[in-house]
Amino acid sequence: MRAAILCGGRGTRLREVSETLPKPMVRIGDKPVIWHIMKIYASHGIKDFVLLLGYKGDIIRDYFLGYYAKQVPVTVDLSSSGSERLTFHGNQTEDWRVTLVDTGDAAMTGARVRRARDFLGDDTFCLTYGDGVGDVNITSLVDFHRDHGRTATLTGVYPPGRFGDLAVSEGAVQSFNEKPQVSGGHINGGFFVMNANFIDDYLDDREDLVLEVDPMKRLTEKQDLMMFPHNGFWQPMDTPREHKLLNDLWASGRAPWKTW
Template structure:
């Protein structure tokens, strides 16, 4: 199964860092948060990634293009017949990473629509490139496959500044983008969709936000289900939130590190 990661936003609430690099490349423990997200999914046997690039996307391209050099021992043979021989391996062997330019100013719905050509399976995962959690991806996928609807969103319960989910059992009745006050589950990302969602609910408009019209319509049509997550979940939108995640990693108590 493929995972689409939304990596193109400008990260305006974290301008002290995103002025120089895209938010998914901000490091926790010396590795980009994007890498942490990919390691989480790899633990659950999802190793085929499609990255939706936009703002400063070249930094993400350079990171993966030079990944072997960054992570392996190697010998360089100089001269006319020279070359490079890698002397070690890394734990990310087997990853497939497609880096797709989806527009400098496009919103999330447009970005997802523009990688449609790379999604050749019926079901795919989607998440944001700036949040981590101890999400059981395998159970999330199994839940999605059990209910037969077009979409599943992971619902979490942190502070109320994200899209609130009005639910009835496992069914999402309404999707409200960033309400001022919230008491219920909120959009934690970590979605699973059927490919039909791309054709019926998305188009190519730059200003198409996934969290507004598409998900609101999907919920109104009874095609969006919620998978409640009671464990750790934390976005990284500000320096304060980065400091929290970095501190957890440095003390060896990072709940999202489910891999060995």
């Protein structure tokens, strides 16, 4: 199974922390937040990733192209040429497969997923945002999705009330209200699971297609979207305060999302 990660946003509320990095590359401890997200999935056996790049995507691309060289000792032989110039000392640090897809600098979330269609295959896939971590049980999430047989599943969480509010009946999402003024129930925490037909049936290539607006509302109208309830830890990294919170948790050695 593949996991697609949305990595194209500008992270305007986080500019106090970094104006030069795309949000997925902002660090928690000594690793970018996207590494933490990938470790969560990998701890559940999902190690095939498709990164949907946009704003400053070259920084993410360069990070993974040079990932191995930055993790182990390396000898550079300047007297030779070709493949023998570099000698790596040590074992592979992560057994991941990472596909880097440029989905456009200004594309919205729905368009990004649609533009990666050729790399997501014809099987069920996971999808999440490149700026949020949690101790979500991915294995149980995928099992839940396969059992209910609908096209899509999102993970419902209970954090701050500035995100999308969900009305749910018997597990099915009845309405999807993105960014309401007041929220008292579950909200959209990402960590989606989608059947492959979701891309063909609910998405198109419009630059301004927002995943959380028309596609989600159409899914709810067709009773084709289910919610996996997660009552544990979940935290986005949208603001400097949230960045500090996550770094403090990591530094304490008690980061709840560290499931590996």
